[in-house]
Amino acid sequence: MTDQSASRGRILVATRRLIEADGVEAVSMRKVAADVGLAPTAIYWHVGSREDLLHAVLDEMVADLPPITARGTGARDRIASVARAARQEFLEQVTTLQLATELGRGNELSFRTQVALAREMTAAGLEEQYRQRPPGELATRDLWAEVDDDDIDPAIREAMTGPTDTDALFTYSLDRLLDAVLD
């Protein structure tokens, strides 16, 4: 159990409200303290530095995000629905993304989509193709190492955990795109 004293909870709520109303830059220790009715220095006792505070709030915002779920029956429909859901989230959760980017945790959001996609691709039986050209963002590799989901094919997880040849991925994607566009 994490520290769930009443004060700490109220501090997080106040900070989150500040962020959603006026952006991350509007968060100051003194303003948060005033909102909660404490001396500025009390914040440090409960959540640590300003950066620690922002990380704690981002944790809550990510936890509250609606899960990315696939809709439809066919493999193509389901994969497409995951992509659409990811785009939707990207458009709706601007402040969450801003905060995550500022804290160097932007890829945590794209990671949620990667997991959902991997689940659908396993169901579609795409392990072979997937293996040959492993997608995945450079730094999300570390996150994959901790995933333990029975619905995801071990081969895919292994490919995501191993080193990604980003150059090869780029070349492959570009080729496929040009195939589609150039008649």
Added chain:
Amino acid sequence: MTDQSASRGRILVATRRLIEADGVEAVSMRKVAADVGLAPTAIYWHVGSREDLLHAVLDEMVADLPPITARGTGARDRIASVARAARQEFLEQVTTLQLATELGRGNELSFRTQVALAREMTAAGLEEQYRQRPPGELATRDLWAEVDDDDIDPAIREAMTGPTDTDALFTYSLDRLLDAVLD
């Protein structure tokens, strides 16, 4: 001619050095002033507020960027080389991108690529396809309105200036990608 007093130039150089060494957050009016040998308040006379200062520095950094040029002879090769150059710039110019993002001008960098791509697509005679599904990032539209380049087809420029149906673009791109991946 913009204000090119000796002091202003030295202020911009000092700020740029600070950014490249320790990131945007390391830029303070007092530090810049000390580097240049002026009182902090003198900065305001030459470049205005801190935000104005950062905008001016970004202008210089963008102007100094090597032009994105197409290599090769075939249309496919040339378009691919532009895409590769864009990716290269994205990987190399991290600080420029960070500054641009912080100032809400991130799309200015992608805009450079869009212009180069449009030039190649004109040469490849792709106006028709292009017209049907106009790419382009939402906010770069305004930038296109000011472009006057004889190497770019008027039809393409018109498509870029008009309103972009981002939903349609997304659906189209996703479909093509799934075509390529799903056997």
Added chain:
DNA sequence: ACCTGAACACCGTTCAAGT
């Protein structure tokens, strides 16, 4: 365990005043 007050070393910005 929880909180306050004083204190330090910073900020951006305005403005009157100097040359």
Added chain:
DNA sequence: ACCTGAACACCGTTCAAGT
């Protein structure tokens, strides 16, 4: 035109001290 100094209203953070 160019620059300074004083001043205001802010910051994040540490630390000794209180209960």
